[in-house]
Amino acid sequence: MDERENVPQRPYAEVIDRLRSVDLRPTRQRLALARLLLEHGDRHITAEQLHGEAIDRGIRVSLATVYNTLHQFTSAGLLREVVVEAGRSYFDTNTSDHHHFYNETTGDLHDIPGSEVSVTSLPEPPDGSSVARVDVIVRLK
Amino acid sequence: MDERENVPQRPYAEVIDRLRSVDLRPTRQRLALARLLLEHGDRHITAEQLHGEAIDRGIRVSLATVYNTLHQFTSAGLLREVVVEAGRSYFDTNTSDHHHFYNETTGDLHDIPGSEVSVTSLPEPPDGSSVARVDVIVRLK
DNA sequence: AAAATAGTTTAGAACTGTTCTAAACTATTG
DNA sequence: CAATAGTTTAGAACAGTTCTAAACTATTTT
Numbered sequence: 001m002d003e004r005e006n007v008p009q010r011p012y013a014e015v016i017d018r019l020r021s022v023d024l025r026p027t028r029q030r031l032a033l034a035r036l037l038l039e040h041g042d043r044h045i046t047a048e049q050l051h052g053e054a055i056d057r058g059i060r061v062s063l064a065t066v067y068n069t070l071h072q073f074t075s076a077g078l079l080r081e082v083v084v085e086a087g088r089s090y091f092d093t094n095t096s097d098h099h100h101f102y103n104e105t106t107g108d109l110h111d112i113p114g115s116e117v118s119v120t121s122l123p124e125p126p127d128g129s130s131v132a133r134v135d136v137i138v139r140l141k
Numbered sequence: 142m143d144e145r146e147n148v149p150q151r152p153y154a155e156v157i158d159r160l161r162s163v164d165l166r167p168t169r170q171r172l173a174l175a176r177l178l179l180e181h182g183d184r185h186i187t188a189e190q191l192h193g194e195a196i197d198r199g200i201r202v203s204l205a206t207v208y209n210t211l212h213q214f215t216s217a218g219l220l221r222e223v224v225v226e227a228g229r230s231y232f233d234t235n236t237s238d239h240h241h242f243y244n245e246t247t248g249d250l251h252d253i254p255g256s257e258v259s260v261t262s263l264p265e266p267p268d269g270s271s272v273a274r275v276d277v278i279v280r281l282k
Numbered sequence: 283a284a285a286a287t288a289g290t291t292t293a294g295a296a297c298t299g300t301t302c303t304a305a306a307c308t309a310t311t312g
Numbered sequence: 313c314a315a316t317a318g319t320t321t322a323g324a325a326c327a328g329t330t331c332t333a334a335a336c337t338a339t340t341t342t
Contacts, residue, residue, distance in 0.1 A: 025338055027290065048328075062292050067329065081227075087299070087328065089227040103270055116264050121279055122257040129244055129281035136277050138262055140270040166309055168319065189299075203321050208300065228299060228328070 015039075022076035032059045033069050037079065042094040044082065044109040050091075084109060084137055099136035112138065156180075163217035173200045174210050178220070183235040185223065185250040191232075225250060225278055240277035253279065 015034045016026040024030060036053060037043060045053075051066040070091050073079040082090040084102045090109060097114030117136050125131055156175045157167040165171060177194060178184060186194075192207040211232050214220040223231040225243045231250060238255030258277050266272055 025289065027337075029291070046328090064293080064330080065291055068291080083224055083227050086222075086224050086230040087228055089328085101264075101266065103267075104273060105270075108267075110267065112262070112264055116262075118259070118261045119277060120259045121253070121277075123242075123253055125242065125279070125281050126244075126249075126251065129246075132245060132280045132282040134277065134279050136260060136262075136275065138266070138275050139273045140266050141273040166318065168308075170320070187299085205301080205322080206320055209320080230299085 018078070022072075022078070024072055024076065029059075029061045029065050030069055030072075032061065033066065034073070034078075037073070037091075037093050042092070042111055044090045044092050046088055046090055082109065082135075099138070101138045101140055103140040105141060112136070159219070163213075163219070165213055165217065170200075170202045170206050171210055171213075173202065174207065175214070175219075178214070178232075178234050183233070183252055185231045185233050187229055187231055223250065223276075240279070242279045242281055244281040246282060253277070 012026070012031050012035075015031055015038065018038075019026045019030055019034065032054065033050065036050065036057075036059075037045070047063065047067050047070055050070070051061070051063045054061050054066065070079065074081050074091065077095060078093075080092045080095050082092045082100060084090065084100065085104075092111075094111055099112040099114065099117050101110040101112055102108070119134055119136060121131070121134065153167070153172050153176075156172055156179065159179075160167045160171055160175065173195065174191065177191065177198075177200075178186070188204065188208050188211055191211070192202070192204045195202050195207070211220065215222050215232065218236060219234075221233045221236050223233045223241060225231065225241065226245075233252075235252055240253040240255065240258050242251040242253055243249070260275055260277060262272070262275065
């Protein structure tokens with residue numbers, strides 16, 4: 001481990017800046033959750049799973065805060081909500097254009113890069129509406 | 142209205158046969174729900190909405206039976222379950238190949254014929270799994 | 283660097299949609 | 313028409329999520 005004084009000096013700096021840029025105060029809870037979420041590659045996680053993981057790591061945070069934080073991060077564009085089954089929301093740390101494989105037996109959720117799926121949506125959206133997003137879920141068994 | 146005796150003689154016959162063919166006894170409740178669901182064109186409805194509609198029409202049926210029936214009809218291929226938002230399941234009377242427009246503001250759910258959407262799913266499904274279904278949800282705002 | 287303020291966290295209650303339970307009931311079979 | 317197998321039901325239970333209002337913490341003001 002590198003012990004030069006400038007290395008561990010601002011370990012949260014990037015996350016702090018990111019939160020500030022979306023007008024969220026960098027509280028202890030948000031920082032800890034942001035690191036769990038954003039510093040471990042692409043993840044698909046539910047609120048309860050994230051809460052459990054935080055508690056396991058000794059992070060004191062309530063389930064309510066986990067829910068609040070996930071929604072705030074989603075509004076801020078740091079996360080994306082994925083709905084594949086009723087009664088459970090997944091939050092996806094990959095906010096780039098992509099779709100999903102969902103294994104209905106195991107519950108596994110995996111990304112499909114946007115470039116690997118082409119959707120030709122011929123019909124016009126009804127009346128005054130516009131397309132917000134196109135979700136493709138490839139359900140596996 | 143035509144009053145010839147052979148017209149109202151077997152009004153439920155088609156639905157009864159359909160239920161029998163999937164090994165479901167044609168009970169009063171199933172018949173009534175089947176007619177509400179299947180004799181009014183393509184519908185997207187939740188269990189609670191269907192229960193409310195049944196009650197409004199004077200059909201005595203419990204919410205538990207509505208849930209049971211919707212799941213049985215779905216297993217039998219008479220309905221299809223559509224998940225577009227967490228915490229609520231829609232049941233779709235259109236079981237043919239198609240996709241959906243979902244207006245996130247109004248909650249409106251509309252069919253897109255399968256022929257009007259082309260999905261080129263390049264990646265192979267992981268390991269031993271196979272594709273059960275591809276759902277395309279065009280989210281509107 | 284306090285005090286004031288605005289925003290955040292929290293435990294627990296409340297709520298929503300759904301599933302379960304086991305007793306009563308109904309369709310079908312013998 | 314009795315036996316049986318399947319169905320319905322009210323209400324309890326449950327899972328995931330949201331709400332509440334009091335305590336707390338970060339930021340701004342003085």
